Amino acid sequence: MRQLTPPQQLCIWLNQFSHPCLRSDWASQPGLVYTHEDDRYHIELPFAANTLADELRQWIAAQADRPVAGDICVHIVPKTLQTQVASPVKGVKNIIAVTSGKGGVGKSTTAVNLALGLAASHARVGILDADIYGPSVPMMLGTVHAELAVRDERWMQPVLSHGLYSHSIGYLMSQDDAAVWRGPMASKAFQQLLNETEWPSLDYLVVDMPPGTGDIQLTLSQQMPLTGAVVVTTPQDLALADARKGVAMFEKVNVPVVGLVENMSYHICSQCGHREDLFGTGGAEKMAQEYGLSLLAQIPLHRQVREDIDTGCPTVVARPESEHAQLYLAMAERIASHLYWHGQVIPDAIPFTHLK
Template sequence: MNIFSRRNNELSEEAVLAALATVQEPELGGDLVSRRMIKHLQIDDSRVAVTIDLTTPACPLKDQIEQEVRAAVLRVPGVREVAVEFTATVRQNPGLFNKASIPGVAHVIAVASGKGGVGKSTVATNLAIALAQEGARAGLLDADVYGPSAPIMLNLKGRPPMVTPERKMVPLEAFGIRTISVGYLVPEDQPLIFRGPIISSMLRQFLYDVAWGELDYLVVDLPPGTGDIQLTLAQAIPLSGAVIVTTPQDVAMADVTRGIEMFRKLNVPILGLIENMSYFRCPHCGERAEIFAHGGAQAASRKFGVPFLGEIPLSLAIREGGDTGRPAVTSDQPEAYAEAFREVARNLAGRVSVATLA
């Protein structure tokens, strides 16, 4: 398909393309032209309009790419104006041929923690919504069968999913994402007493017997820990990679080590570490307190050679949002730190692209 169009001008397509070929994709490497990221190019007198096809709508370096494209094209003699637009095509990971893929789902991302109480489910829920806010098609699978939190965090309590004529569950929708959880199927006050094989079978149903539709990212909130259930799930699910959530203190770092080693033994890429409850900033005086220390996840990322995706502060607004079914990333309160979640989500999307296409 011809990506070029022009109207009565002396500017050459070759000169503009040569300029675009000097702009590197900052995460994947290689220039925009050789990576076939130029979707459309229009030259109209002294005006150039270019459409760039990103690898994710949540690209963390979109602004950098736009600035460098503008600067490069403006250096072409005769160009006075540059318009840059973006589209995005999320490519599926070609390396998962040995596991059954989920129809329509490009990437499955596990959110894990070595221990409970680090805010893993809060982070997973907000990451899924943040990816949707950035323009991606996102879903959330609440795989924490012993302590399902999605019904509360997404304000979906008491709403069982419908079933299609093909006997597939229809995921519920909230805040722009599709979601499934055992908590939608079992009364809130009923204890969940399952053995490992039953849990594995249930999770397989949630993956393959749910009408997920077309998704760029399916975020899976795994149970905490590194036991048999986690191993079984990680082996069964066609994971594009795993994210490990931790808090800064040393005792949490020991569990991070176990989590990283578990995924490495299963040949699951570690997409990065997230430091939750990283610090507390008083909403009244603005003073910062590092209640659980600070920087442990960054130190661990350097030690193990895995990316650091960002830090999420400790905040009453984040906790209240989870308890009331209004996730922090949907709030405009400064104390909810919605932009912190969005920044982590963009970094995560970038790492998925690197793991898939680099």
């Protein structure tokens, strides 16, 4: 079907709709709004953002001064963005690394809820557990006993759960075996996970990186065609000092840092609702300002978040209406939109070739 340029007054009218995930001239960007010969108008949001799409549909329905007569449909079609490392992973449009300078700050919990949050926007999403020394994604997704299928004795098939495709070294061997690997072995194992997994076509692949900023993390960041990186920290000085090293590492390898997630930001007592800043306050916000980064989310320390992840059903799917799930969903939309607005789109027509 032939695409026609939409009337300019439609784009100007749509630009009146504002949202934190949009720029003020969003509708005037090439390709976002178009019309078909059937007199319907289409808005293609180029990143995963279901809440935004719903709000936009409601806004359109509520306006009395619509400048065109035909239906206006809103779709989500995530675009592929350019990366520093040129060789793409077959079938994968965008790769987001989730890292932390320090262990135990909630990086994997954030990565899993981010991936499920992107999937909640009807995006096709995978998660690769690159935390080779402590793979926790299978436990968090309830897939510890999953049998990994392999095609032609080479191509590993990711495991599907909660609508999310996952792969982890944890599906291949016991955690104790992986924990004794040294740098080159770990990096080789990771290469295999990255290149010999037969991902279905994915809009986003979230990579749960090993904690820290040493050689192994640096090598992984250079091996992967990363669209962007998210750094998880707590408000504690110690974690923030390590998060700074994480930001510096990605800058060194020219991977754009999308922003910071402050996990365990505060604690709400499940008995009385009292709020307590267990690990201090304001640290990540100050660091974000210092580095010119976005503070993408502040996630409280809450028993339910821990219980959900321990039972293999993370909060975003276990209780999607809860306050915590909403924080993760907003975080996912903010990350997806930031990547798009700060990236360069690769036209869909370019075919992918597999990394060898």
